[in-house]
Amino acid sequence: DGREAADDESVYVLPDGTQRSYRNGVYDSPFWTVNRNPFEDNVNRVIGNLSLTYEVLPWLTVSYKLGLDTYGDSRIYSMDINSADVPEGQVVMRNITNTDLNQDLLFLFNTEFAQDFNLNATLGANSWDTRYDSRTTTGTTLGAAGFYHISNATNITSGQTILEKMIYGVFADIRLGWRNQLFLNLSARNDWSSALPKENNSFFYPAASLAWTFTETLGMSTNAWFSYGKLRASWGQVGNDAPVYSTTTPFASAFVGGDGFINGIGFPAFGLNAFEQASALGNPELQAELTTTIEFGGEFKFFQGRLGLDVTYYDSETNGQVLNVDLAPTSGFTSVLKNAGKISNKGWEVMLNADIVRAGDFNWNLNANFTQYETIVEELDPSIGEGGITLAGFVSTSSRVIAGQPYGVIYGNRYQRVEEGANAGRLIIGSNGWPLADADAGPLGNPNPDWLMGMRNTFTWRGINLSFLFDFRSGGDMWNGTHGVMSYWGMTKETADDRNVQGYVYDGVVNTGTDESPVWEENNIPVDFANPEAGLGANKWIRYGFGFSENEIEEASWVRLRELGLSYTFPETLTKSTRLTVGFVGRNLWLSTSYSGIDPEANLTGSTNGFGLEYFGMPNTKSYAVNVQLTF
Numbered sequence: 248d249g250r251e252a253a254d255d256e257s258v259y260v261l262p263d264g265t266q267r268s269y270r271n272g273v274y275d276s277p278f279w280t281v282n283r284n285p286f287e288d289n290v291n292r293v294i295g296n297l298s299l300t301y302e303v304l305p306w307l308t309v310s311y312k313l314g315l316d317t318y319g320d321s322r323i324y325s326m327d328i329n330s331a332d333v334p335e336g337q338v339v340m341r342n343i344t345n346t347d348l349n350q351d352l353l354f355l356f357n358t359e360f361a362q363d364f365n366l367n368a369t370l371g372a373n374s375w376d377t378r379y380d381s382r383t384t385t386g387t388t389l390g391a392a393g394f395y396h397i398s399n400a401t402n403i404t405s406g407q408t409i410l411e412k413m414i415y416g417v418f419a420d421i422r423l424g425w426r427n428q429l430f431l432n433l434s435a436r437n438d439w440s441s442a443l444p445k446e447n448n449s450f451f452y453p454a455a456s457l458a459w460t461f462t463e464t465l466g467m468s469t470n471a472w473f474s475y476g477k478l479r480a481s482w483g484q485v486g487n488d489a490p491v492y493s494t495t496t497p498f499a500s501a502f503v504g505g506d507g508f509i510n511g512i513g514f515p516a517f518g519l520n521a522f523e524q525a526s527a528l529g530n531p532e533l534q535a536e537l538t539t540t541i542e543f544g545g546e547f548k549f550f551q552g553r554l555g556l557d558v559t560y561y562d563s564e565t566n567g568q569v570l571n572v573d574l575a576p577t578s579g580f581t582s583v584l585k586n587a588g589k590i591s592n593k594g595w596e597v598m599l600n601a602d603i604v605r606a607g608d609f610n611w612n613l614n615a616n617f618t619q620y621e622t623i624v625e626e627l628d629p630s631i632g633e634g635g636i637t638l639a640g641f642v643s644t645s646s647r648v649i650a651g652q653p654y655g656v657i658y659g660n661r662y663q664r665v666e667e668g669a670n671a672g673r674l675i676i677g678s679n680g681w682p683l684a685d686a687d688a689g690p691l692g693n694p695n696p697d698w699l700m701g702m703r704n705t706f707t708w709r710g711i712n713l714s715f716l717f718d719f720r721s722g723g724d725m726w727n728g729t730h731g732v733m734s735y736w737g738m739t740k741e742t743a744d745d746r747n748v749q750g751y752v753y754d755g756v757v758n759t760g761t762d763e764s765p766v767w768e769e770n771n772i773p774v775d776f777a778n779p780e781a782g783l784g785a786n787k788w789i790r791y792g793f794g795f796s797e798n799e800i801e802e803a804s805w806v807r808l809r810e811l812g813l814s815y816t817f818p819e820t821l822t823k824s825t826r827l828t829v830g831f832v833g834r835n836l837w838l839s840t841s842y843s844g845i846d847p848e849a850n851l852t853g854s855t856n857g858f859g860l861e862y863f864g865m866p867n868t869k870s871y872a873v874n875v876q877l878t879f
Contacts, residue, residue, distance in 0.1 A: 639857020659796025
């Protein structure tokens with residue numbers, strides 16, 4: 248049992264005090280992480296708003312709104328002596344403050360004219376100001392094991408990150424209605440962002456929509472089985488600026504070395520300090536990216552509102568997509584942000600709401616949403632090669648942006664295959680009976696799902712509320728790096744089974760002609776998956792190297808019990824004027840998947856744009872909460 252193992256020190260500590268772990272300390276044991284690498288996070292947050300409204304005329308109102316979201320985040324994360332990443336031990340103290348200030352000045356118009364028409368309009372100005380400050384103190388080479396305090400560190404360094412950004416905007420929104428049946432909406436906005444070059448920091452984006460409540464026009468609003476129907480169509484644009492400080496090339500504390508297994512050295516170090524230009528080159532030519540979307544949809548209600556259906560089809564295209572483009576190291580930089588791509592996204596969204604049972608005090612409600620989409624990289628900057636742009640990756644496998652491929656396509660090493668003719672797509676087998684590895688890496692899988700669905704059932708009876716949410720994902724590929732490296736070291740069940748496989752004939756073709764004029768014949772050459780006489784390198788799971796990309800592509804479909812909630816609201820006769828609700832909530836309680844890795848929802852590179860890669864990732868955490876809600 249994992250919990251019992253976590254409490255047994257001998258599971259993760261050897262008699263000499265060093266760590267008992269996979270691959271002799273290259274990675275921390277999960278039990279070591281739980282007990283010897285503590286993490287504390289304390290957040291104090293304040294969210295507030297102020298609103299002032301003044302009616303100038305019966306049809307004109309002026310409104311001012313101020314919103315504040317500020318928090319302090321104090322973190323301490325440590326690695327004990329003999330940890331894999333920092334064997335000498337480490338304590339990191341990080342204090343973060345973040346303040347977002349949002350202001351709106353609105354002029355609201357509301358009037359009726361010609362009896363059948365209603366006009367609502369909003370003219371306004373908006374400002375958004377965000378300030379982020381992170382101060383970090385890192386102490387390394389701990390004097391004593393198990394004492395996670397900065398005073399226990401021999402070497403102490405500090406750093407600070409400041410991010411500031413402001414956006415100012417003006418906008419107009421006009422809504423015209425006719426007989427509560429036909430609605431026309433026109434809007435436009437212009438923003439100025441501090442994240443863009445001063446000479447080109449303005450971007451404009453308009454939108455228009457039309458909706459028709461046809462059940463009102465056709466006199467169907469009192470129909471017993473179909474009481475409401477609305478059709479809608481819209482066209483709109485949305486502008487988006489760039490990350491802060493993308494237009495300049497700042498200096499930062501120097502850092503030397505490090506390769507993912509061996510830690511580098513950050514300055515100040517050895518009594519010296521050093522600074523170097525950031526590896527990302529600033530781009531003073533950056534422009535805002537612009538997304539244009541066409542949307543069609545409808546909203547329908549049946550059986551006096553007990554069944555509701557909302558269907559939307561959308562087709563959007565983003566031009567001038569801001570992407571991080573690799574540069575040749577000889578330039579002195581590794582990357583630059585550019586308006587480098589055109590990306591399309593089209594799909595369907597369907598929402599269903601149904602009151603399945605209404606019987607006295609008992610109700611059963613079903614709420615479901617379905618999403619299907621396709622995101623394709625239509626074009627990239629001509630300076631970008633066939634390999635595209637790397638979003639994230641590890642060793643030979645990465646998530647990339649490649650023209651003509653789905654966004655985030657999994658890219659890596661692969662087998663050679665016949666490109667054309669009757670045998671197109673079949674494996675090419677070498678003269679030794681083994682599939683040939685392609686000299687060139689290429690696209691291997693689409694990490695985007697075929698569709699997603701969420702389904703929540705809610706049962707209520709006399710103050711008792713029971714709800715459960717299932718999430719479904721169908722399709723989408725994942726690189727299972729965990730399986731790849733464990734197989735390479737002969738630690739999976741498959742490698743144990745493969746040791747006994749002899750005389751296996753791969754389904755493929757052998758070229759009996761030349762490279763220029765190939766002649767394909769059916770492969771009939773047997774191979775042994777493990778042959779001691781040929782050495783370890785000849786074994787199937789080692790022959791192509793660690794984590795050969797194509798071998799580890801798996802489908803990442805799953806079904807999850809995302810949330811389960813049970814609550815009870817006490818009768819007001821007991822609580823008088825107070826409404827008291829006591830509840831229990833559990834999240835990520837159950838998972839069903841054919842994926843053989845850690846968790847098909849894990850992401851190797853965290854909150855980056857890259858996805859579809861998993862390598863010793865942490866599974867979703869089960870969580871339980873009890874809540875008490877008082878309403879006066």
